[in-house]
Structures are given as structure tokens and as C-alpha cells.
Amino acid sequence: MSHHDQILQTALQRFAHQGIAATSIQDVADHAGVSKASVLYHFSSKEHLVDEVLSPALKALETLLRENQGLADAERRSSFVDAFVNFLLDHRLASHIVVTHPYLAGSIASLGRANQLMVELSDAVSVAELGETERLRFGVAVSGATYALVSAGILGVDNRTNDELRPLLKSVLRQMTSLD
Amino acid sequence: MSHHDQILQTALQRFAHQGIAATSIQDVADHAGVSKASVLYHFSSKEHLVDEVLSPALKALETLLRENQGLADAERRSSFVDAFVNFLLDHRLASHIVVTHPYLAGSIASLGRANQLMVELSDAVSVAELGETERLRFGVAVSGATYALVSAGILGVDNRTNDELRPLLKSVLRQMTSLD
DNA sequence: CCCCAAACTGACCATTTGGTCAGGAATGGC
DNA sequence: GCCATTCCTGACCAAATGGTCAGTTTGGGG
Numbered sequence: 001m002s003h004h005d006q007i008l009q010t011a012l013q014r015f016a017h018q019g020i021a022a023t024s025i026q027d028v029a030d031h032a033g034v035s036k037a038s039v040l041y042h043f044s045s046k047e048h049l050v051d052e053v054l055s056p057a058l059k060a061l062e063t064l065l066r067e068n069q070g071l072a073d074a075e076r077r078s079s080f081v082d083a084f085v086n087f088l089l090d091h092r093l094a095s096h097i098v099v100t101h102p103y104l105a106g107s108i109a110s111l112g113r114a115n116q117l118m119v120e121l122s123d124a125v126s127v128a129e130l131g132e133t134e135r136l137r138f139g140v141a142v143s144g145a146t147y148a149l150v151s152a153g154i155l156g157v158d159n160r161t162n163d164e165l166r167p168l169l170k171s172v173l174r175q176m177t178s179l180d
Numbered sequence: 181m182s183h184h185d186q187i188l189q190t191a192l193q194r195f196a197h198q199g200i201a202a203t204s205i206q207d208v209a210d211h212a213g214v215s216k217a218s219v220l221y222h223f224s225s226k227e228h229l230v231d232e233v234l235s236p237a238l239k240a241l242e243t244l245l246r247e248n249q250g251l252a253d254a255e256r257r258s259s260f261v262d263a264f265v266n267f268l269l270d271h272r273l274a275s276h277i278v279v280t281h282p283y284l285a286g287s288i289a290s291l292g293r294a295n296q297l298m299v300e301l302s303d304a305v306s307v308a309e310l311g312e313t314e315r316l317r318f319g320v321a322v323s324g325a326t327y328a329l330v331s332a333g334i335l336g337v338d339n340r341t342n343d344e345l346r347p348l349l350k351s352v353l354r355q356m357t358s359l360d
Numbered sequence: 361c362c363c364c365a366a367a368c369t370g371a372c373c374a375t376t377t378g379g380t381c382a383g384g385a386a387t388g389g390c
Numbered sequence: 391g392c393c394a395t396t397c398c399t400g401a402c403c404a405a406a407t408g409g410t411c412a413g414t415t416t417g418g419g420g
Contacts, residue, residue: 003397003398017283018283019199019201019281019283019284021199021201021202022201022283022284024376024377024378025377025378025379026376026377026378034398034399035398035399035400036378036379036399037379037380037381037398037399037400037401038397038398038399040378040379040380041396041397041398041399042397044379045378045379046377046378046379099280099327100279100280100281100282100283101199101280102280103197103198103199103202103280104199104202132348133348133351133352133355136328136348136349136352137352137355137356139324139328140321140324140325140328140352140353140356141320141321141324141356142324143324143327143328144319144320144321144322144323144324144325144327144328145320145324146327147279147323147324147326147327148316148319148320148323148324168312168313168316169316171313172313172316172317172320173320175313175317176317176320176321176356183367183368204406204407204408205407205408205409206406206407206408214368214369215368215369215370216369216408216409217368217369217370217371217409217410217411218367218368218369220408220409220410221366221367221368221369222367224409225408225409226407226408226409
């Protein structure tokens, strides 16, 4: 693997494991086996490094949102639940980073964008015909799935493989959002 | 208000608003209107300051856990849901801090303790008689409520007062955990 | 009024941070 | 073999951080 990609992958793990603020460029460099100056050669600043790290997850989230506009009927909400679970499982570390850094949204572009997408996502869910209770239920289910997957150990769930987890989580979310 | 309490209250807000790592002692001092040395006079280190800030929420969580041992039957789970919603609404900022700083659990005692309590809490929920699906559903509901309340704006929910939110959230959680 | 302990502070320190820069390897096209 | 471009690094810098300390202010009890 190229140094470029090695740094990206290491940074993803370090940011998710220690938090962005507590992860210095030096720390990323050490764990990636390169010099600190090399990290800054490939990614001109720490902020750009975070942006590149989150980029794949952001693209996936944008696609998910584009393809699930207006979840008016139960059928579309059902397909949305499936797609969202897939997204979470495919981008667990990136989701962890986004969820645990709401306060950096103002200073790091990609985190701001991620939060914006989450708002759009909740808007898409909050179509008028759903009542207040139903909206809250849907929101709690979606954010619950996010947090449950993202937080280590709390549910004793993270020692499962993605493939074990996928159908279980989809089933639970369908029940909770009254899709079954 | 005494300087001591003024610093505590300011620190709670700053930690929740900016994250612990990104909030310097100087920052807390400035916003509290005291000197940095004064902060370190009252709380001998940043770590101790965090501990004191989280202390009331931790005590409340310990009480909640003690009074809801073994949620074997539906009745007890019902009272647990109510108590947990009350806890979240009474300690929103502290919950925010705990939820967004899982990676500091190893270096800050109170955050470690908070995570430990969350594990105990999920253990208490995971009684044997509940099936795998039910456990996951209960966990998603609880963590969903946590995250929904804690994350600003995502659900458009945080401009409500606690008193508006309390019955709504309790109702939703009861539905989701099949208590109604 | 005096005194002493508690409260508070400015100055200071070692360390770490994000970032710059000038220069040294490596690499591929000619 | 040579050259240019890309890759990579050690040395360096200004700023900020957590924390110490010696000393000043403050306020209540005798």
C-alpha cells in the first residue's frame, strides 16, 4: 500500500480510537511508520487530513440521501432502513468519528457537511404526514442504531461480524418503525 | 454564586460545547471570569475538574441503576424507562459529554466510571429471558433516546422544553420496547 | 485592630502542538 | 547517464497547553 493510503487508514483508526483533538499529526505519523513532515506533505493540514479520511463515508451518505428522497410511503421507508444499516456497517469508524465530534462541525468542513447531511436525512424522514410521535420514533430508531453500532461494548454487540449483525439490525429497525 | 460553582457550571457548558480536549483551562477561566491559576486552585488538575463536573450525573446514574436491578418483568422495565428518560432530561449536558468522549474513558476516571455504569446498565437490561432480538431492540431504544436528546438539532427536538419532551419521549420508548 | 487562613493571581516553565522550509533520496522518461 | 519531478525527512519556529510557585488580596474570628 502507498504511504498516502497507509496514512489515511491509520488516521481513520486513530481518530476513531482517540478522538480528533487528542490525535496529533505526530501520533498518526508514528503509527503509520512515516515522518510527521510526510503526513503534512500528502495532506496539507490536519483539517484536510480529516476531510480525506471522512470523504468515502460522506460520498456514501450523499448517495444514500439522493436515492431516498421523500420517504412518503412505507415501502420507501423500508428500503431506506436497509440502505442506512448497510451504510452504518460499511462505515463504522467514520460514523463513530462523526457522532463523537459534533462540536468540531464549525471548524472542520467535512464534519460540518456530515452534520448537514444528518439534518437533511432527518428532514427527509420527517414528511408532513407522519405525526409528531412517529417522527420521534423514527428518529430514535435511526439514531439508536447509529449509536448502538458506534459505541463499543455497551450492547455487547461489537464482537459480532457485520454479516451476523446486518439482518438482526434490519429486523429490529423494521419492527421499531412499524414496517413489519 | 461562588467562584467554585461558577467554574463548575462554566466548565460543564464549555466541555459539552467544544469537547474536553479542545477546551483549555484558560478557556474555562476566561468564560468564568477568573484567572487560570484560580481554576487550578479549586480543581487541582483538568482531570479533577472533569470529574467534579460529571459527579452529579454519575451519582444520579448510580442511583438509577441501584433502584432498577433485574428488570425481569415488564413492569420494572416500564419504571426503568421512565427513570432513564428523567435522568437524560435532568443531565443533558453531562450525558452529551459522556457520549461524545468514549476514548477518554481510559485517562479520566469519571468517564471510565460512566462507561462502566453504561455497561452495567445494559447488563441489567439483558436478562436471560429476553431473546437476542428483544435485547437489541431495548438497547437501540435506550441508546437512541440518549443520542437523540444529546445531539443538537438533528431531530429538531432540542428547542422543546424538557416538560414538553418528557411525556413524548416516554411514550415513544414504551411503544418501542413493547410496553404499551 | 490584628492575624491567619483561605482565595486569588501574574509570572514563569517544560512540553507539545500544527505548520514551514531547505535539502536529500528515489524514480521514471529521455 | 542525466535530468526533472515526486516523495520524504530533520531541523526549526511561534503559539498554546497543563501545571507550579511565590506572593498579594480578602474577609471573618479573636
